[in-house]
Amino acid sequence: ALRSTQTNKTRNKPEEMPPKSLDLYCPICKDVFKDPVDLLCSHSFCRECLNKWWKDKITPDCPICRRISPIINGISGEVICRPHGERFKLFCVDDEKLLCLVCQHSDGHYGHKLQPVNEVAQGRRNELRKALRPLLDKLKVFKEEKGNLDQTAEYIKLQAQQTEGRIKEQFRKLHLFLHKEEDARIAALRTEESKKTQKVSLKIDALSREIAALSRTIKDTEGLMKAEDAVMLQSFRTAAETIQQRLLLENPQPVSGALIDVAKHLGNLSFNIWNKMKHLVSYTPVVLDPNNLQPHV
Known part of the structure; x- marks a missing residue:
């Protein structure tokens, strides 16, 4: 004030x-x-x-x-009428304007539908409360998706650790001769891990910004709903439009191809080295993709 x-x-x-x-x-x-x-x-x-x-x-x-x-x-x-210095007691439904007891007798509002400010304010509060419900649901969806991506990021790290261990286990059987090949495989894994982690991190950052914007709109609107009636009515349209803009946000989509291609790193690893050391390796005709065993990720 x-x-x-x-x-x-x-x-x-x-x-x-x-x-x-x-x-x-x-x-x-x-x-x-x-x-x-x-x-x-x-x-x-x-x-x-x-x-x-x-x-x-x-x-x-x-x-x-x-x-x-x-x-x-x-x-x-209090918010008062500037021309008359009186408190706003009425609301002109036809003109969407606050009126004092003097304003209601002006020709500009003759025959218009007038209602008490507190009744209109309560109705508008109910509108804002109803409008907030889908926004709160959207915020929940965004938070859930971010939670899933957080788990995916952690699982990527776990995959990288486990895959690295299995790669090293097989390469140890090939002794010093295979160290160069081993280093190349690990480097490829690290590169893919970095790319996949970066991809998921970008999505997480984007969701965090959207969550912050949604939370800020909800907080501001809830604060407005607690404000004095006339104040709430003055800012109602802006608040309602902001909510509608936020509702236009598309729901987050799962990140495709986020997980490490474990099969590419482990698939027939020994067979691929066989050309160099045929007498030390055996061929594995089928390699299962661990990603297919993780439907929850």
Whole structure:
């Protein structure tokens, strides 16, 4: 809430300026107050600085303590009618405007449907509550998918460790002669692990950003629902539009080809080395793909 304040400080000559006082400076622009205003939380700012701070916000909060502070005229802590200085008691359904008891008698609203502010506000709160339900469901879906991807990332690491162990086990049978081949196989595995992990990490980061945006919208809307009736009505349309925009987000899709191609690294490994050391290896005609045994991943 804004309360106009006055700073009747006599400006001295530059050489006679008193020591700088933080009480005279806006916390946002760090300059002497211009058209200063107070919030209900007692923090003061330049009116223009505060309007810029609130420009893209659903709810007007204090830049310092984050307390929600609706814009007002005067010091009552309420949204009032500027032309008449009265509290808003009615809401014109036809014009979607707040009215005081004086406004209702104007020609502009003659014959229009008028309702008490508290009744309309409660109805709009119910609309926001209903609109939030699918958004909360969407947030749940995103969180579940992120959880699955977190498990996939861990399983990739486990696969890499297990596959590396099996590769080394087979290469140890080939003695020092096979060390060069072993190193090449491990390098290929590391490269694929890096690529697959990076792919999943990018998806996780994207989901984290979407979750943060959804959570922020939900938090802001829930905060607006707790605000004073007139304040909530002033910001209702913006809040509802923001919710609809968030609902347009497509649900996350599973990452295809995320897991390591274990069969490529282990498939007929000994046979592939057989050309170099035929007398040390045996051929395995079929190699099962462990990824097919993990339907939950």
